[in-house]
Amino acid sequence: MQPDLQGPWSPLLGRLSLAAIPYDNPILVGTFLVVSVVALALVGAVFYFGKLGYLWRNWLTTVDHKKIGVMYIILGLVMLLRGFFDGVMMRTQQLLADGPDSAGYMGAAHGYLPPHHFDQIYTAHGTLMLFFAATPLVAGFGNIIIPLQLGARDMAFPYLNAVSFWLTFAAAMLCMVSLFVGEFSNATWVGLMPLSEMSSNPGVGVDYWMWAFQISSLGTTFNSINMIATIVKMRAPGLTWFRLTPYCWSSLATNIIGLTAFPVVTVALTLLGFDRYFGTHFFTAGYGGNFMLYINLFWIWGHPEVYFLMLPAFGLFSEIVPTFSNKTLFGYPTMVAASFSIAGIGWVVWAHHFFTMGMGPNLNGYFSAATMIVGIPTGVKAFNWLFTMYRGKITFTSPMLWAMTGIVLLLIGGLTGMMLSASVVDYTVHDSLFVVAHFHCMVLVIGSALFAATIYWWPKVFGFKLDEKNAQIFFWVFVIASLLVFVPMFELGLAGVTRRLDYIYNAALKPLLWVTEVGIILYFVSLYYFVKMLVVSLLRREPAAADSWGTGRSLEWLTHTPVPFYNFAVTPEIHSREEAAWRRDRGLDTARPTEYVDIHMPSNTGVPFVLGVLSFVWGFALIWRIDWLVEITTLAMVVTVILRAFDKNEGYVIPAAQIARYEAKIATASVVADVADEAPAGALEV
Amino acid sequence: MRIWRNLGLLAPLALAGCSVHDLRLFFPAGPMADVEFHYTWLMVVTMLIVIVPTLVMTIVFPLRYHHSRNAKYTPNWDFSAVIEVLAWGIPLAIVLPLCYMTIKAVNALDPWNPPALAGQGSGGAPVNVEVVATDWQWVFIYPDQKIATIDELVVPAGRRVNLTMTATSNMNGFYIPQVAPMVDAMPAMQSKDAFIIDKPGQFTGFSTDFSGAGFSWMQFQTKAVTDAGFAAWVQGVQAGAPALDYPTFTAKIAPAQVNYGAKISEFTLADPKLFDEVMAAAMMGKVYPVPPALDDSVNLAAATPAGQ
Numbered sequence: 001m002q003p004d005l006q007g008p009w010s011p012l013l014g015r016l017s018l019a020a021i022p023y024d025n026p027i028l029v030g031t032f033l034v035v036s037v038v039a040l041a042l043v044g045a046v047f048y049f050g051k052l053g054y055l056w057r058n059w060l061t062t063v064d065h066k067k068i069g070v071m072y073i074i075l076g077l078v079m080l081l082r083g084f085f086d087g088v089m090m091r092t093q094q095l096l097a098d099g100p101d102s103a104g105y106m107g108a109a110h111g112y113l114p115p116h117h118f119d120q121i122y123t124a125h126g127t128l129m130l131f132f133a134a135t136p137l138v139a140g141f142g143n144i145i146i147p148l149q150l151g152a153r154d155m156a157f158p159y160l161n162a163v164s165f166w167l168t169f170a171a172a173m174l175c176m177v178s179l180f181v182g183e184f185s186n187a188t189w190v191g192l193m194p195l196s197e198m199s200s201n202p203g204v205g206v207d208y209w210m211w212a213f214q215i216s217s218l219g220t221t222f223n224s225i226n227m228i229a230t231i232v233k234m235r236a237p238g239l240t241w242f243r244l245t246p247y248c249w250s251s252l253a254t255n256i257i258g259l260t261a262f263p264v265v266t267v268a269l270t271l272l273g274f275d276r277y278f279g280t281h282f283f284t285a286g287y288g289g290n291f292m293l294y295i296n297l298f299w300i301w302g303h304p305e306v307y308f309l310m311l312p313a314f315g316l317f318s319e320i321v322p323t324f325s326n327k328t329l330f331g332y333p334t335m336v337a338a339s340f341s342i343a344g345i346g347w348v349v350w351a352h353h354f355f356t357m358g359m360g361p362n363l364n365g366y367f368s369a370a371t372m373i374v375g376i377p378t379g380v381k382a383f384n385w386l387f388t389m390y391r392g393k394i395t396f397t398s399p400m401l402w403a404m405t406g407i408v409l410l411l412i413g414g415l416t417g418m419m420l421s422a423s424v425v426d427y428t429v430h431d432s433l434f435v436v437a438h439f440h441c442m443v444l445v446i447g448s449a450l451f452a453a454t455i456y457w458w459p460k461v462f463g464f465k466l467d468e469k470n471a472q473i474f475f476w477v478f479v480i481a482s483l484l485v486f487v488p489m490f491e492l493g494l495a496g497v498t499r500r501l502d503y504i505y506n507a508a509l510k511p512l513l514w515v516t517e518v519g520i521i522l523y524f525v526s527l528y529y530f531v532k533m534l535v536v537s538l539l540r541r542e543p544a545a546a547d548s549w550g551t552g553r554s555l556e557w558l559t560h561t562p563v564p565f566y567n568f569a570v571t572p573e574i575h576s577r578e579e580a581a582w583r584r585d586r587g588l589d590t591a592r593p594t595e596y597v598d599i600h601m602p603s604n605t606g607v608p609f610v611l612g613v614l615s616f617v618w619g620f621a622l623i624w625r626i627d628w629l630v631e632i633t634t635l636a637m638v639v640t641v642i643l644r645a646f647d648k649n650e651g652y653v654i655p656a657a658q659i660a661r662y663e664a665k666i667a668t669a670s671v672v673a674d675v676a677d678e679a680p681a682g683a684l685e686v
Numbered sequence: 687m688r689i690w691r692n693l694g695l696l697a698p699l700a701l702a703g704c705s706v707h708d709l710r711l712f713f714p715a716g717p718m719a720d721v722e723f724h725y726t727w728l729m730v731v732t733m734l735i736v737i738v739p740t741l742v743m744t745i746v747f748p749l750r751y752h753h754s755r756n757a758k759y760t761p762n763w764d765f766s767a768v769i770e771v772l773a774w775g776i777p778l779a780i781v782l783p784l785c786y787m788t789i790k791a792v793n794a795l796d797p798w799n800p801p802a803l804a805g806q807g808s809g810g811a812p813v814n815v816e817v818v819a820t821d822w823q824w825v826f827i828y829p830d831q832k833i834a835t836i837d838e839l840v841v842p843a844g845r846r847v848n849l850t851m852t853a854t855s856n857m858n859g860f861y862i863p864q865v866a867p868m869v870d871a872m873p874a875m876q877s878k879d880a881f882i883i884d885k886p887g888q889f890t891g892f893s894t895d896f897s898g899a900g901f902s903w904m905q906f907q908t909k910a911v912t913d914a915g916f917a918a919w920v921q922g923v924q925a926g927a928p929a930l931d932y933p934t935f936t937a938k939i940a941p942a943q944v945n946y947g948a949k950i951s952e953f954t955l956a957d958p959k960l961f962d963e964v965m966a967a968a969m970m971g972k973v974y975p976v977p978p979a980l981d982d983s984v985n986l987a988a989a990t991p992a993g994q
Contacts (some may be wrong), residue, residue, distance in 0.1 A: 115899035188896055195856050199973035285873035286971025328764040356868045358877040361796045365789035372781045379777035386743045391760040393753040407744050415737050424725045424791035427867035428711050431894040496710045496863035500896040505905055508708050
């Protein structure tokens, strides 16, 4: 039934045995100890402070888009940290390994990591950073901001929103478990074929990668459906299409990509699953399999995925730059057009990821030209941000500094990206560190947008601002560190150094590796200031105003800070593209409604959490081929979904009088967090 | 064409203590790399026409319109048809010539028969080499000379070299910076590449597409020698080297023996159809199991196969 399966297998435990636990690897044992201590401390704290009920009622079962957004962001930041440590380990290995004759540490031939461990680390680095750091962070900000900018109570499908999150969370936990039970894939985050097939990778590593990827992309697809429905259907009265904020526009473009591109990778991974579990030959080298098919399918998803992450970052800049220039966004209609151009062209450029695979000059020429055309709308975006600053009144707050850095990085990443898009240049630097430096430039654009957004919207979500001094120190240290890490990488690429090497054969390049290592140490310093920023601000907790920055332009700055669970006391009437600025100009921004109406809210539900747990167990059982457990969890998920379909609960209503009481309390209290905690979880049902 | 090289020397200003000569891509050694290098610089300079002013604007605008400067302030100015036409038009005006250049260049470098090589070199008879990327060595077969090597590619300078490539089990990228464009060598498939090296010299080639645990050791020495030197080398190998047939080949390239340090071996070719046999075997699904010690941290693929 399971062809090609090597090693022991038992009906009860599948491939799982004590040998699967890498207790002989000091690095993993150390990591395990740290992770378990932190996890135990967290669980202990929850019980010690008696917060289990609170956790369950207010977070694990929540359908509130803001809380789900916050959970997405926490997940993203934790995974960002793990991905960062993976990066540190990779570069340190390259620094220590001098080649075949150098001394090795900890049993490695050279450096301190044997090849299979090194290969798992960079595979995990790519997988985690893209699927479990960048994607959740982007989804988290979308969750928090979009319903607020639309004047909506919640997402169009609050339950589905929670399902998306818990699926992503389950997938991330599968990646974490792979550290301590079994191994992770060593065949790169893109899943090189036929290297990911059973013939080259008989262990469970590729299965971990495949199922984590599969489950999280399912979550992302659901999230895209939800975002599109929300933006199309949940707009407040008066919010016509051309009053939509630039962020909502770019999110719409992004999620159209998400909805159309993610199913492609789902299919590709399913076919790989057939290969690995049933012995088919879709992507093998022999027996008529065609691994080029996988590479095409993967990048038909993969390149739109790049813009799936990039467009929200552009949208965030389009919100932040006008706020801190105290000026309206320049060229709004062409910004919208540019977003959709990028999204559209992003679909027809995928083959530039494998110019060297032997395509003829016509194909390579077409894909080069198509890729270069993406540069036009991207350039338009940069120009429009610059002309938003032009004749503005600019303040250099940390979000603005990040946005400006983002534009500079976009220019450098754009220059190198245009170089790589020319297949003639790609023939010399394909799969080199030049490419690595280029796309890190681009993900740092996304990173800049996310750091900017974190600081910018933090008060809206938590009610107090982050400490500006530490935010700025963090900014400068991080930017200098990035320069030290990635400038040498461009040079290494021009020296002909390939990516994914566990040692660099040309010892003369060692100084550049040292510069990179210094940059990495500086990243640790920046991490210290990031944490310090959080701690200092958390201890101080000065209440922020509704319009926390004084120059907010979009709708969310009109409601309370922090946002109450019902978002707006009365659904706002929209008059302008920049509603907050419009009302401020007319002295209406502090006006409060005099009359309230009943608010219909969705009830909390534990079903998404249960589905998340079940999909985690299901994935784990599939990876270790524990057949009975796969069957039970599959059945349990189907039954859960069917039962949920018969749930007649249509949410609950907050009576107008109750809203009036909340609003009065918010107006007098200095700290309003307790109002959010009063959210009746499913009480007062219809 | 090589005027760009002088410009190239200016680029690595931040090169901390390394020799400029380590930036190999700035020192093309044959017509193929000349074309690549030429177009790289042409395109970069073309793009800088728009990138540099934009960078200047990114720095000047925020400083000029900082709130402390009391510069002109137009909070509601949100559209200018002229600026928008320029914002779309200038990138378009840059991208169109870039598209033209890249299409022209990629046609000149068509690896199946590169026009860039036409009329170049000394005009001597081309050397045909069949390349097999294995886990994790390079086997070079000279069908006309009836010899083969591992991790050593010796070619006569000035003469065209035609490569026909495949791989035993995983995808690899064949690349010699300064010499030959990168083209993938893939199992059960055949790809081509071609180059001329102008002058005698040594170049390290390697695999660029990750292929497993021994990937980092996949360097090979490329030696461009004189015509006479090449003939002498061929004769030397023909006279003294052991024979390579398909069974010897499979034993020699088994992944258990990672070629640490890319040590060179030379053979006489006992089996003229060796390349075709490797292709046929890959098509029929031949696998070269990777020993657990190299590829598997927790010994899952231990000795006993399932159900036995």
